[in-house]
Amino acid sequence: MSTPDSPSPLSTDDIAAITGNLDEVADRARAAAESSGRSGDDVRVLLATKTQPAEKIRVALEHGFTLIGENKVQEITGKAEALADLNPETHLIGPLQKNKVNHTLRHAQCIQSVDNLPLAEKINNRLDVLDETIDFFIQVNTSREDSKFGIAPEDAEELITATRELGRMRLRGLMTIGLPGSTPEEIRPSYSDLRELSERLRDSGAMPAEAAELSMGMSGDFELAISEGATMVRVGSSIFGAREYS
Template sequence: MASVADNLARVSARIRDAAVRSGREARDVRLVLVTKTIEPERVREAVAAGQRDLGENKVQEGRGKAEALAGDAVRWTMIGHLQSNKVKDVLRFAEEVQSLDRLSLTATLDKRLQHLGRGLDVLVQVNTSDEASKYGLHPDEVAAFLKELAAFNSLRPRGFMTLARFTPNIAEVRRCFRVLRDIRDRAMDDAPQGEALRHLSMGMSGDYEIAIEEGATIVRVGQAVFGPRPLPDSHYWPGAAGVG
């Protein structure tokens, strides 16, 4: 069985190759290593191999893991659906939230951040597959949301996140990614946040190379490094079983 370090090196090489195919360099794509269900000892193997960006889907799991790895130089990202009543806990460890999808959550985050005297990087989640099982704004709602978001000074919008449809139809997967890229391109021209919205978080273990070819600047990969999980991905990503 390949080690975590070997798998991480293999994923990094594939990220580099996909970036080259899309006319970019490896440094243009950030890998967020998804650690859901993975014990801290194995996560530390990835950290020892040079990985610094870690992502979690569940607040309680993320907080516990962040405490266990408190001595390591890592940056935690919340990539799963976030309930407003978990904001206080998520801000104990996360430096970024990639699942901002409604104004009520925006207001709760901003209020807590104002109290803490700090800011937070955020990505707006968009439901590009139009599946009822998935969270995220409808593409037609994004422009209005960004105008409202401009009023919350403690949040730093950096771009957008999506999950493609889980399907063997590669054309459909690419379509989902292209929808998000088009939203990003329009927002950079028209939204109050402008050029700050350049990032695209899209692509997981089953489709991250395709996502990079379609413009991803962030990919969220777990199983390709740690191996299959004991729980199905539907436990973490509604409608996305098998692609985390």
């Protein structure tokens, strides 16, 4: 793993491919936002960096992308030192076990995968000890797949109401993982349902008005997610190529 003072093991072609992909994704996200009647600045691209080495992530950060997301706590901690000089905004976007909370809070600025009250209380209690705060999203299983984490849409209001009592945590909005369908008609309801849930909960006062962010959409469907109101899209393979499993 390279350090800030050592040469990157990536070739010039590797670097050019990553930066070119970054520019293309940014252009597509901006165009999708503008097509839906919003400013391109209303949508942020989160770099989904699961299994990607720190060297590739450095290229993206040095190209001006500051937001990264990891699925596993051990990857956050494993790459933190190598990227510390670039000060990325790091989100945990995968499931969090309660016994990994301490490690997560050392390096992450936001947890997008809160889907139950005991986990939220564990996070808040640890933050009390540290005298710190953290941002979070409620993960909602809008596709209703048994294989996915996330609270059921009909139970989200109760969880959100309970987390409002946790003074160390700031709710930014809702997150979902879309249905892996083959057509827009199959995928779209996963995203429109999250947007409608967000609007309903904010209109009723159950969720703070400022908690309006929607984290949804990945490499294969992020433009569709933006058309349904996404404010943050999680894009990895479209930028870095296939995941590198060892």
